[in-house]
Amino acid sequence: MVKDMTHEEISLYIINTLTENKKAEFESALDELQPYDVAAIYKELPEKQKSRFLLYLKYDLLADLMEELEKSEQLELLNMLGIEKSSKVLDLMDNDDLATLLHELSPEKIDSLLSEMDTKESNAVKDIMSYPPETAGRIMTNRFVWIRNYYTVREAVDKLKSFAEFAETLNYLYVIDEDSKLVGVVSYRDLLLAGEGDRIDNIMFERVISVTVTTDQEDVAKTVERYDFISVPVVDENHVLLGIITVDDVIDVVIKEANEDIEKLSASGKAIDFDTKTLVAAARRLPWLILLLFIGLISGRIISSFEDTLKQVVALTFFMPMIAGMTGNTGTQSLAVVVRGLISHDIDKKVIFRLIMRELGVGISIGATCAILISIIAYIWQGSLTLGFVVGSSLFFTLIIGTLAGTIIPIILYRIKIDPAVASGPLITTLNDIFSLLTYFGIATMFLHYLM
Amino acid sequence: MVKDMTHEEISLYIINTLTENKKAEFESALDELQPYDVAAIYKELPEKQKSRFLLYLKYDLLADLMEELEKSEQLELLNMLGIEKSSKVLDLMDNDDLATLLHELSPEKIDSLLSEMDTKESNAVKDIMSYPPETAGRIMTNRFVWIRNYYTVREAVDKLKSFAEFAETLNYLYVIDEDSKLVGVVSYRDLLLAGEGDRIDNIMFERVISVTVTTDQEDVAKTVERYDFISVPVVDENHVLLGIITVDDVIDVVIKEANEDIEKLSASGKAIDFDTKTLVAAARRLPWLILLLFIGLISGRIISSFEDTLKQVVALTFFMPMIAGMTGNTGTQSLAVVVRGLISHDIDKKVIFRLIMRELGVGISIGATCAILISIIAYIWQGSLTLGFVVGSSLFFTLIIGTLAGTIIPIILYRIKIDPAVASGPLITTLNDIFSLLTYFGIATMFLHYLM
Known part of the structure; x- marks a missing residue:
């Protein structure tokens, strides 16, 4: 439906579905949009349409939307959602994005947000927040699919299928042994090309380049840039796989670090952009x-x-x-x-x-x-x-x-x-x-x- | 073998295989290395080992190596290889990298290099070089796998298999119609999750975000960064699919543009790095x-x-x-x-x-x-x-x-x-x-x- 529309036309169409209570049309239109576009449309909506927009949005799209917003907009959105719905959305957010959101809030606010969340998710976020700022630990996500070395290709694909929505879109599966240590990597392409009965440890690539949780984010970016990776695995000092960092986060790091260099070289002051008061x-x-x-x-x-x-x-x-x-x-x-x-x-x-x-x-x-x-x-x-x-x-x-x-x-x-x-x-x-x-x-x- | 070795140990091991003529060991070691590492080892080799190293390297690895080198090193390597071997390596290089290499050479040198190449490949490079510098056309590659909208999943996977080595590692297949127009995109994950008999046009995503050949490379980077893409398709004014731009090239663009901003803001002169004379x-x-x-x-x-x-x-x-x-x-x-x-x-x-x-x-x-x-x-x-x-x-x-x-x-x-x-x-x-x-x-x- 919205396939060939311009941004403005889509915006009008969405407003139309909202004012006329056409939830089905709304959902099928949203299905075809990228998170960035959803956020752009949301920001342009008249105030009174915003709450209905949020009401119509499914939890996973709300989480996508959250990840595209600035911190002040995120907090406003959480307030509009109310505590119960908020916690479900936070559960679905990438943990690195959530950690960034929580980072500068007051301890009480953090506690109140985390307390309503799923325990496993809130623990994962707390883990991420325990690493020093600007390290690999802070920008990694735990939303990835790992497989064991003794799996067959079929078992790996089955696991991928059951976690399809859960994992970030990427194109490698990391392989761990019985001690959760990182021992290999298999690309989706390798899986497509291999036979169903092949064992993972026969088709996996063993010399996996990884970073540790305490690696500086600039060095992470250097690694990804040099090797042209889509993602890089993050391990602890015992080589236990803890998370992955995806290339989209690396681009953000590269841009942020370049801006910081320019800020410092020109002594122009920390983090001033067009919206700063x-x-x-x-x-x-x-x-x-x-x-x-x-x-x-x-x-x-x-x-x-x-x-x-x-x-x-x-x-x-x-x-x-x-x-x-x-x-x-x-x-x-x-x-x-x-x-x-x-x-x-x-x-x-x-x-x-x-x-x-x-x-x-x-x-x-x-x-x-x-x-x-x-x-x-x-x-x-x-x-x-x-x-x-x-x-x-x-x-x-x-x-x-x-x-x-x-x-x-x-x-x-x-x-x-x-x-x-x-x-x-x-x-x-x-x-x-x-x-x-x-x-x-x-x-x-x-x-x-x-x-x- | 080289799995748990440090960079220095691998270097020594490789030199050892070279001096002792152990080609099999050399090749199996090289198989486990990333192109960046291969290039790093090559650059450190004593002069007299370099030619044997090049002799042992297969064409595809030579092409990978070329893509990691600076322009002066690339030209030196081509000289060492001789015209016949060179042309085969150039055939295998990504066309955007090749276009960058050729860009500043003399017309005669360009002609002599292109004339020995496969006609299809040299035409592709000439195409790329015909677009203005710093546009999408210049950084796109034609090494990607397209599929038709009426294919089944099985047919798509079969095509992917036969072009596995040819295509850049990425994770989408772009779908075109009978006029070569871009009509959809399917991720490798979608292929893994779908049934073998499903038709591509039933599982593809239709609202494909694309850039045109003349889009400024900074705008390409903006698009990839906003949408967190791994690659973005490049089309002409009639929406005919011409190539793709991968995220690794986008990271290079982001770094290059940031460096250029810093150069200009500090009036530090064009492209001066540690190796400039x-x-x-x-x-x-x-x-x-x-x-x-x-x-x-x-x-x-x-x-x-x-x-x-x-x-x-x-x-x-x-x-x-x-x-x-x-x-x-x-x-x-x-x-x-x-x-x-x-x-x-x-x-x-x-x-x-x-x-x-x-x-x-x-x-x-x-x-x-x-x-x-x-x-x-x-x-x-x-x-x-x-x-x-x-x-x-x-x-x-x-x-x-x-x-x-x-x-x-x-x-x-x-x-x-x-x-x-x-x-x-x-x-x-x-x-x-x-x-x-x-x-x-x-x-x-x-x-x-x-x-x-």
């Missing part, structure tokens, strides 16, 4: 700005200590923003390369040494080019050969310093297990401001005699 | 730096035009870097939020208006807070109430200007179909430098009488 956004950005304000005053202090030099050669001021800016720019360039590189590379001493040498070379090349250029410009503009030399040689040194600072500082942070993107954006710009002013005024003061 | 890296970064150098000189010109003001109140210089820096910082913060937001949001006039109003509010809140703070500090430090007022009120206005510039400029670029991240990082910092110096010295000159 004004005062919240301002409050999240202010800490960095106030810190930067004070650090900016250090630059001011340095300038003020060279007050005499400045008074005698005001022209020095003209090149100050350019030198500080350029040093900051090269630092940021190096930083961006390092921060993104650390994500996709395995890092050892050799790689680091080679990188630092490369950046030193880059600093020298860039420094020499820009220095020659600015010397000529300064000489032509201000008519002083000495000023040209002072500005040029300062820029040469500050660009090398800037490049190295942008390379070495994030590597040190990475080595001492601090996320290199955390402090380095503003830190590097600021340190480079200070380095560059000290170098510039230092050289200028040395040549003050000739500048006047 | 020094002079190449320097050459890629220099254009931005030289542009920024000249723009930095505009700031210098502005300062020089206020030379008289500066000569009379040198203390004004002390706050110059702080004001320019802070304005740049707020601009970058807003920019990062907007650039990342544009990726995940559908943008309309309402959203833009709300965003600009929000950022205006943020600018006012941040401006007021920082202005009060700096007025007090400037007064205490320099003992001048007027200076405190001048610095504070300048900062208030420049922070509002900076925030708005960081919001409005990328939106305008987006509206006129220029990638908002392209010019905006350096552009905004620079424009904000100019705005802030004009504001600061403008206000200072107005109050010069009181400052002295």
Whole structure:
């Protein structure tokens, strides 16, 4: 029915089934929609249609809908459903999504939601919530089908059939032994291609790549990306299979981590998006700005200590923003390369040494080019050969310093297990401001005699 | 055999089979490895083992290996293989990977590689290369299994079996009608769960979400991410099925696009990673730096035009870097939020208006807070109430200007179909430098009488 309709037409059609109480038509239309579309339609509904929409929706679709909503919308929906219906929906939600929902609620609210749920489900969620944030344990789901190594293909398919609705859509079955240890993997395709009587341990692939519950989610993403997997199994330290992570969650991790890197590199504040409220956004950005304000005053202090030099050669001021800016720019360039590189590379001493040498070379090349250029410009503009030399040689040194600072500082942070993107954006710009002013005024003061 | 070995042990074992000519052991070990691991081992091999390694490898594994290598390594490998063996390997490669490899080669080189290939395969690659870069057409593969709507489940499984090695590992079969139009999709799970005699058009899902060949790859990624798909079908304007895009390629797109955003926001130059050569890296970064150098000189010109003001109140210089820096910082913060937001949001006039109003509010809140703070500090430090007022009120206005510039400029670029991240990082910092110096010295000159 809704097959060839546009989004708007479907929306209108759904509203129509709601206002005219056509539950059968409503259900058959919903059957053809993806969860994302169901959520999009739900969000656009007039308030008074929302409750009927929820009333008509089956539990599994309610769980799908929940998984597509933002946290505030999820809580609103749970309130509209009431406690009894809510608990049934929560039972059906993927446990990783549920753990994310519960994560930031108050302990009382969590207890009240969990207490009404099926014990097995609520225990599974509690398990997931017991792992540190941003680890494999937090994003894994326990909704997958495992099989035993002695099963035949027919037995495996039978098990898959009986758990068909329960398992996340994916295309491997993981194989465990009598101690629940992960010993193999079989793809649905292998099952289709094998004979019904074949034993699983004869057709399974034994060298299963897995991650442990405490693996950082960025490393999980790295694994899935490298091996082009659809899902990856999660085991504990004894290799007991605990859950799986699916590629859709990995995409979310990749996007989230990239956004976090950009946030940090630009010091733009945690998790601000188009929907963040004004005062919240301002409050999240202010800490960095106030810190930067004070650090900016250090630059001011340095300038003020060279007050005499400045008074005698005001022209020095003209090149100050350019030198500080350029040093900051090269630092940021190096930083961006390092921060993104650390994500996709395995890092050892050799790689680091080679990188630092490369950046030193880059600093020298860039420094020499820009220095020659600015010397000529300064000489032509201000008519002083000495000023040209002072500005040029300062820029040469500050660009090398800037490049190295942008390379070495994030590597040190990475080595001492601090996320290199955390402090380095503003830190590097600021340190480079200070380095560059000290170098510039230092050289200028040395040549003050000739500048006047 | 290699099941429980570490990467190093496997490497040694493989080298051992190579030096001792144990081809059978070599092949059975390779059978248990993932393409990523095969490539990692190959790259670490001593030069003299590499050619034997390639000699032992079967064509399909050679194709897998190719797909894991960087372009320069791919070309080296093709050279080692010789033209005849190369063409067989190219035949087996995924066409999207092959198109990427060929993309930057000279026309003669492309012709010589394609001419030795199977005509059907080389035509498929030429097709892919005819679509614009960064579109769905360029990242799709034609290695998938389609079925007809009148097939039975048994016929579908039989076709799947005969094309098992040919098709990329995934878990849907796309269904086409007599005109090759996409009319449905069936998952492998559906096939396992259905009866052998069921007709495909009775069990298929009809409302297939697809993309067209000219869809931007970022929009493809958005679709896959929203719907949590493992693959998405690609159709032409007549809804004829041309290929599929798999989730592993989508992850690569997501990572690439995020890296590009970071490159642009930090003006760090195109595609510089840990392996880029020094002079190449320097050459890629220099254009931005030289542009920024000249723009930095505009700031210098502005300062020089206020030379008289500066000569009379040198203390004004002390706050110059702080004001320019802070304005740049707020601009970058807003920019990062907007650039990342544009990726995940559908943008309309309402959203833009709300965003600009929000950022205006943020600018006012941040401006007021920082202005009060700096007025007090400037007064205490320099003992001048007027200076405190001048610095504070300048900062208030420049922070509002900076925030708005960081919001409005990328939106305008987006509206006129220029990638908002392209010019905006350096552009905004620079424009904000100019705005802030004009504001600061403008206000200072107005109050010069009181400052002295």
